[in-house]
Amino acid sequence: MKNVLRTHPVLSLAFGLAATLTLFFVVRAVFFALYWADPAHALHPVEDWMTPRYIVHAYSLRPESVAETLEIAAGSSPRTPLAEIAEARGVPVETLILAIEALVAQRPAQ
């Protein structure tokens, strides 16, 4: 068996690399799956890429409350991420994020 390492060094190296890479991905997959399954990590924090409709959907909020909090026209749900909304209003996006998270916290317990 050791012979093959000498006679086929490139193939052996390639095999070793592929096996290491496989292990690397498996370990990471398990880590992320466990992390994700932890109930403490269940609710994803509000992010600057989320759109108003996405926020309504992901956090089961009322569209009117979200529109009011973000100070966008009632009944409109522009397909714009929070970051852009914040920029248009001239406020830091963290302000909007905190405001939405406050809305989420106010929801009655599911």
Added chain:
Amino acid sequence: MSDALFQLVPEYGAGLVFLATFLSCLALPAPSSLIMLAAGAFVASGDFSGWSVVTAAFGGAVLGDQLGYWIGRKGGMPLWDAAARRPKTAGVMARAQASLHRQDILAVYFSRWLFSPLGPYVNLAGGATRMNWVRFTIADLAGEATWVGAYTGLGYGFASQIEELGDTLGNIVGALAAGLVTLLLGRALLRASREAHARKP
């Protein structure tokens, strides 16, 4: 990094989805799986229409695959041909080509979604080995339908957790592709060691 990506999706819409799947099927770095997850999530939220996302993703993927196949077919693959000529690797290449030919439909189908990192190379190899185009295309359409359906479906169903999904899936798919390559190389190594052993007086 996925944050920046997720932000591009609502801004550039179906056009971005089309470009991403098209480029990734040509082996160009494009995080098409993440983009499709996000697109599915934005369909669930109501920001996108399901039809535009699915059509864009599927169309881009199939077009990219066809281009890859024809590049392989017209250009051959200089590396593949060179390797096929070298006496030491000729045997391995001939066996690889034979396996690809026997399992052509399955190889194309599963490299669309289950072993997606290998997809672009299967396109090039398929073209270079002159795989029957009709068989290639049928398997490609079925496989891409599975891929687009699975990722946009997952994004749709787990809209609030696309980042977590993206992380986990990326690693699972990476493990599958690397695992398959490991198995194939291991089998080749085993065969090489047996042949060397058999040649001993």
